Amino acid sequence: MTILKTVNVSKRFGKFAALDGVNMEVKSGEVFGFIGPNGAGKSTTIRILLGILKASEGDATIFGMDAWKNAVEIHKRLSYVPGDVNLWPNLTGGEVIDLFMMMRGSSNQKRREELIEKFDLDPSKKCRTYSKGNRQKVALVAAFSSDADLFILDEPTSGLDPLMEKVFQDCIIDAKRAGKSVLLSSHILSEVERLCDRVGIIRQGKIIETGTLQELRHLTRTNLLVETKQPVTALHELKGVHDLTTKDQALSFQVDPEELDAVMKYVSQFGLLRLESSPPKLEDLFMRHYETDTGAGGAS
Structure with a gap:
């Protein structure tokens, strides 16, 4: 009701x-x-x-x-x-x-x-x-x-x-x-x-x-931390990968949900040593909606 x-x-x-x-x-x-x-x-x-x-x-x-x-x-x-x-x-x-x-x-x-x-x-x-x-x-x-x-x-x-x-x-x-x-x-x-x-x-x-x-949550990106045996090349060129950084010999990045399967298949070719995944939070969704506005002088 x-x-x-x-x-x-x-x-x-x-x-x-x-x-x-x-x-x-x-x-x-x-x-x-x-x-x-x-x-x-x-x-x-x-x-x-x-x-x-x-x-x-x-x-x-x-x-x-x-x-x-x-x-x-x-x-x-x-x-x-x-x-x-x-x-x-x-x-x-x-x-x-x-x-x-x-x-x-x-x-x-x-x-x-x-x-x-x-x-x-x-x-x-x-x-x-x-x-x-x-x-x-x-x-x-x-x-x-x-x-x-x-x-x-x-x-x-x-x-x-x-x-x-x-x-x-x-x-x-x-x-x-x-x-x-x-x-x-x-x-x-x-x-x-x-x-x-x-x-x-x-x-x-x-x-x-x-x-x-x-x-x-299906609209938000999953946070990944990946460490591999061999250096991962051209990860930034893959569709759906965002905010790629290197952290203590590991790669930290976000992946759009619809591209997660393809990205994981690509990364696994380089020999996975460590994989940490954190689920998307409400804050991620909230900030994604507002990040375009802050750049344009809108609400923040």
């Missing part, structure tokens, strides 16, 4: 097109990774989904309801955590968590206490005394204490140390096990790779790739 869907969503600010026909779908019980550099359109898309901005064109629906017209009804079943949390300075962290829980009609005090302990948060301190990381913790505890059906998280681990990032990842896994849906916007590719069922990559306001990690 589809929980969240955008169809040809565009957003213009004057002559500037922040979004240009964004199509995205998040299914029930799915963790969907939404990645792209700053300025690519992630936060604009999320603001439209939250009903903060109205799309210039297209449709955005959550739980089958219009994200703009039915925002109040949608927010009863939704939890949102931004990348930079602003809290009431004179309230304590615990009071803010309780306020958010009350607004959602949630009263799971046991879950609240468990999360406060896991995130190592002192709820008795005033919010004005909190660091950025502690403000994020307050928002995360409030979000995951609720019984929301959908979590929209925009760079939620910004300011958290690695130990707290692990706690956050455990919360996502728990939410998924409970059948909840998650839209996770993140610049930490390892986090996306570890948690997400499917990924959408946005560039300059357009979704350029969407699919499961397995589906996306």
